Amino acid sequence: MSSRPTPRRTVLGAALAVTAAAPLASATSAFAAASGGGPGRSPAPVDYRAWATYPQWSSGKGAGTRVVGETRPGLVIHRPIGTFRYTDPHTDSTATWEYATWLSPVHTLPAPASEVVVSWNARTPAGTWLQTELRGSYTDGTRTPWYVMGRWTSGDGPGDIRRTSVDGQGDKKSSVSTDTLAVDDRASGLRIASYELRLTLFRKPGTDRTPQVWRLGAMASDVPDRFTVPASRPGEGAGHKLRVPRYSQEIHKGQYPEYDNGGEAWCSPTSSQMVVEFWGRRPTAEDLRWVDPSYADPQVCHAARHTYDYQYQGCGNWPFNAAYAATYADLQGVVTRLRSLGDAEKLIRAGIPVITSQSFLASELDGAGYGTAGHLMCVVGFTADGDVVANDPASPSDAAVERVYKRRQFENIWLRTKRHNVQGQVKSGSGGVCYLYFPVRPTARQVRALASVGVR
Incomplete structure (x- = not known):
């Protein structure tokens, strides 16, 4: 078990076993799981917006960057606009980098948000890296500072920076915890009304190498506080497994x-x-050459190394995982929130697995055999009765990974935003966070399923 202090957003952690249980609190309010809302309430707002096509990239303002309209449109360095001295806090090395930037149009949210998570898909050859930033406008008319949402590279060679989140960012109205920008006091009513994103692409001076960014997006949400959600009814995904x-x-x-x-x-x-x-x-044999040959499933070691956040000191940074998936040929990765298992069923039926984030006591998920402050697993299907078939990595062997969890229990621990830990303290839940990985050229059915959950 990790001995690191649990961060404010505890759903990032690994599966940590607990042996006691506390009763689940009664719901603060009831929400229809199929819509994320309830009587007298509007649906829980989740807005995912991305820049990924040639026209979308062209709608932004580039300074030293250009849009390449190849099979997979993206953004690259065309002519650097300056140099930047960066001291890597994780290696204590200082280097000079050339850079170019791109600024998105301002995106006004359909409903003000209390949280924003930025994710991206990119390729960064050795000696290159990228930085993503977000600046939001509050509903009171003021603006946030530019928040760094990630400094990222797909490699970790001797000439590369170490991929990292940035701690200590805040303006007394909002702050960044690892990968999530959140309003500090939701009860105040203050929300983020709009945002703009900025990309900075870096490379070693005198080279023609460049990062190439294919997708940049953000998931903004304001999911109401809730300890419980009603279970949705089994739908089109029942009886289907990937x-x-x-x-x-x-x-x-x-x-x-x-x-x-x-x-x-x-x-x-x-x-x-x-x-x-x-x-x-999957990784190539050359990619895996560094792994001890006696280890089973060396590709899992490879994934851990290449999702590791040197500031958070963990492999659970949500955007870093989506970015890792997109380093493979013709794959895309996004971080978003779903409203119910009905949404997951649509994706499963279309052939898209759903990686979910949840936290729970051992007594809250029958068959798991553990409790956790934060755990990721993969929904791969549903039984004929609508229960969840999940590939749960917190299993003693590969053969034991596939589990069946009760629909009611699984949906509640995944969608809730509040929970009680083993000491009875109120802690956060993920509110339906998931990773979705899918091809650059999805099928028509996959396009419809993704659009139904707001991913385009």
Whole structure:
């Protein structure tokens, strides 16, 4: 188990076993799971907005960048506009980098948000990296500062920076916790009304290498506080299951402890690797050459290394996992929220697995055998009765990874935003957060299913 302090957003953590239980609190309000709303309430607002097509990239303002209209449109460095001295806090090395920037149009939200998560898909050759930033406008007419939402590179060679989130960002109205920008006091009524995103692409001076960014997006939401949600009724996904590879994080205990204390904390990269391989992608033999040949499933070690956030000191940074998946040929990755298991059923029926984030007591999920302050697993299907078939990496072996969890229990622990821990303290829940990985050219049915959950 990890001994690191639990951050404010505890749903990032690994599966941590608990032995006692506290009663689940009564709901603060009832919401229809199929819509995310309830009597007298509007649906829980979730807005995912992305820039990924040639016209979308062209709608922004580039300074030293250009849009390339190849098979997969994206943004690259055309002519650097300056240099930047960066001291890497995780290596203590200082280097000079050339850079160019791109600024998105202002996106006005259909409903003001209390949280925003930025995610991206990119390729960064050795000696290049990127930084994503967000600036929001509050409903009181003021603006946030520019918040750094990630400094990222797909590699970690001697000439690369270390991918990192940035702590200590806030303006007494909102703050950034690892990968999530959140309003500090939701009860005040203050919300984020709009935002703009800024990309900065870096490379070593004198080279022609460049990051290439294919997708940049943000999920903004204001899911109401709730301890319980009603269970949705089984729908079109009932009785359907995808053949997703099964990998256990537990068989990697003690392996490469420099990456989040080894396999016991690798729920997120293990889940990501399952879905990457579901789409027929995997690391090459050369990619895996660094892994001890005696270790089973070396690709899980590879995923952990390449999702590791050196500031958070963990592999559970949500955007870093989506970015890792998109380093494989013709795959996209996004972080968003779903409204119900009905949404997940639509995606499963269209052939898209759903990686979900949840936290729960051992008594709240029959058959799990553990409790957790934050855990990722992969929904791969539904039984004929609508119960959830999940590839749960917190299993003793690959063969034991596939589990069936009760629909009512699973939906509640995933969609709620408030919960009680083993000490009876009120803690946060993910509110339906998930990773979705899918091809650059999805089928027509997949396009419809993604659009139904707001991903385009």
